[in-house]
Amino acid sequence: MRFSRALKVAPILLLLLILFTFANAKKSADVTQLQIGVKHKPKSCEFQAHKGDRIKVHYRGKLTDGTVFDSSFERGDPIEFELGSGQVIKGWDQGLLGMCVGEKRKLKIPAKLGYGDHGSPPKIPGNSFVAVVLIWMIVTTSMA
Structure with a gap:
């Protein structure tokens, strides 16, 4: 029985x-492809980010387990870089294109567009998928 x-x-x-x-x-x-989620979009979008624009963004980077590996919010200091120039990981260069000033996005970035096979020890292991929440603050120089 x-x-x-x-x-x-x-x-x-x-x-x-x-x-x-x-x-x-x-x-x-x-994740094999970059995933872009718009969390907040301003009522009007007077300017969208293009390749070659110098922009400032606040960000918080997390691993899949929720561990925060870096955050400009905690430092109170946004990062400034030229979009599309390779100064940041490829996932950022691709994921911020067309973003409006004041917009908030969440990027889910595969390892191949992030930190690759080797990662960024000790905080980011190799082949890590990362999620980054970004808020575009200002354009400092526009190439458009």
């Missing part, structure tokens, strides 16, 4: 185990 009950329950448990495995794999799997 117990054996037949176990035979009935075993397939259900196996199915649940498989579903759980796939659900967790999907959460932590390497």
